[in-house]
Amino acid sequence: MTHAGPGSKSVVLGEDELTATAATPVFDVVVVGAGPAGSAAALEAARAGLSVALVERGPFPGAKNVYGGVVYGRVLDELIPRWWERMPVQRWVTRRSTMVMTPSQALTVDFRTEDWGRPPYNGATAFRADLDGWLAEQAVEAGAVLVTSTVVTGLLKDASGAVAGVRTDRPDGDLRARVVIACDGVNSFLAKEAGMFPDEHQAEHLTLGVKQTLALPRETLEERFAISGRDGVDIEMLGCTRGIPGGGFLYTNLESISLGVVLGLTGVREAKTRPEEILAELKRHPAIAPLIRGGEQIEYSAHLIPEGGYRSMPELAGDGILIAGDAAAMCLAAGIWLEGVNFALGAGMYAGRAAAAAIGAGDTSRRGLAGYRKMLESSFVLADHRRLRDFPGLVLSDRMQRNYPGLVCDLVQGMFQVDNPRPKPGLRRLLRRSAKDNGVRLRDLVRDTWTGMRGLR
Template sequence: MTHTGPGSQSTVVDESTRTFDVVVVGAGPAGSAAALEVARAGHSVALVERGPFPGAKNVFGGVVYGRILDELVPNWWEHIPVQRWVTRRQTMVMTPAQALTIDFRTQDWGSPPYNGATAHRADLDSWLAEQAVEAGAVLVPSTVATGLLRDHAGAVAGVRTDRPDGDLTAGVVIACDGVNSFLAKEAGMYPTGHEAEHLTLGVKQTLALPRQVIEDRFAVTGRDGVDIEMLGCTRGIPGGGFLYTNLDSISIGVVLGLSAVSKAKTRPEELIAELKRHPAIAPLIKGGEQIEYSAHLIPEGGYHAMPELVGDGMLVAGDAAAMCLAAGIWLEGVNFALGAGMYAGRSAVKALESGDVSKRGLAGYRTMLEESFVLTDHRKLRDFPDLVLSDRVQRNYPGLVCDLVQGLFQVDNPLPKPGLRKLAMRSAKDNGVRWRDLLRDGWTGLRGLK
């Protein structure tokens, strides 16, 4: 077995193996899935990773949904390095002094094939890349793809690297080089301008807590875990908060619209500090000792922000293709990256075997995506990112919801109960919500759910 994690040996390219059928840039979930598919089909593939090992540069740790792995790794749940299986999901709407939580739990998610899990990407990425290497992929670590190689007709024919021993040529290049993909931009597959409008900044603290303390506070046992997503905790800056459990730590943080947080001149750590002091959160994290602080960009523009996915000799997948679904109650990314990478690998194999790696020969990739959950879900929910990040959802609706529920439960005897309609009218007025806006936003949400 060839291990790909820290301190282990990895396969490196030499003078005799610098020409491949496929070069995949980026050993994240999308890249490893693509390389795995190509290698299993018997074609040569290089998996280029800028870090010393897959996951070394990735600070993400969060909830991943693994069912797409059914098609890639048999009985994957027996081997995948996760922290906890999420059996309890909470959605919390907040104001500075209030919190309304929808709390759902099910033991159906606590046994195979599971639903979601918390994981550290350094562990997850290394494991995924190991599957590709075992299938025959060549891992090329500590290597930056600095640009594209082109043939005499202008088609992509490989990548330039910062390695002293030269470049990597290939019939197909699959760009999985992450958010703000330089390769996709160089290929002209991304429109210019407005990039920041489609990006968010995720900032996270990981706090160490004893395993038994976590299980007592979050009412879970064994490997069961909790995922809490929050709205209304970012001072009206488009975004939200999150908290989830690992085995012996918890992670808490915020996701913020990049342009908006810059204009607000607010530091993310201030918002995390406020969140940690919130009366609904403080008891859960009490005594936690910070062991990690990290930040990364997230492509949350959705369907409307995606680049061209297919070019002559080139495919784009994962975060490089803006395939992160941020649609309110759905916050997913790794599963879309795995799916897109898998289909990119399959499409590259078909194109190679047909002898046509042009844009036309690779067009099956787009078809596969459209016939799968990857683009079906993104297209269905294409208006959700703008709705969720709108001023009304961020600034007005959390107060409206919390005030309405507080009014329902508050007992003001000797005054009689005001009734739901009166409470709704008062809560809407106090929070600056017009009914026509509420109805329009509700229709947008329902249309995406049909």
């Protein structure tokens, strides 16, 4: 079979490699899911000289994914040296803004730096179809076999109960492996089948991302956002979801804007509203409407995001299996940090290395694969999640979603408002008034501030 993804080379899967014979095809490693985590895992395992199958259910990597966000590239320094010379990017993010909103107010903290507009860069906006295709191509060039249009339907197990491969919907059957690396996305059914989650994945740990991509002429976009060349803007928003746990985002691409909201599943259900209604309200907000005026919708998409953080992660290693990326809930939703692809890349890279080490040592049991978690704990992947483990609960709390945006905006409005001939009120008086008007008890404000500061120390 042949795969040709957007902007990538054709990858031919030899019939002798997967033709049904007397025995099921055997690989050292089967990676399920050709997203960032899966391709990074396949790349590292192939570099170690292992036989690797990278299995993707779509016709090409990225075909089933929607994405209009920011990729942070520091982990790529180790995985693909000088990646910025080859990776398909839309814009380099040189402005990072955090916007706190009420229906009629908006306070923005805006940061711009020239340092992020030159190598080695900090972050870039990218489209997943382009990014995933490029990452999978790196794995194939290292020796991995890319198997597209193939759905993995379950796990193969040996007599001891250890994972020994995967079942597929291919006419030529199953794929056996010494190690399976599950990168099959949020709510991973492979992780569940392997017993990696102690309980059913709870809806309160999931959010729904809804996004529109709006086309704008490049000149118009750059004028509105005060950027030029390949510079780009990343705006994260709080207080734009009617009190439903979540937030909003706006990212600039080369000739389009990605605008969306992220909403807690249980909150959406309890509010009895539709996500597109929340997004429509955001588009009408006085701080957003001028930025997107005249934009033509070219994409509308939705996907689940695992935002439970460290406390919601499954077991990461079992007998013959490793879990990485969204399948392992490795998405950092901590207010000022909203990251996922970099954690997926890091986890996939270490999963590939751990699989190679275990196969080399002749022990692919849970114990033999335990080096995976050790690698993650000594890296940013689990170190950041562990340090910020209380942030998802704080960011998605009722006070943060319903009360604090109004408190902050009213406080700032009171500071800047001129009410002559009355004298200016003191900051303490303004804080007390804003807290009272927005239903915030000062002791709760102090406690939440302490929780936030503790995670930052």
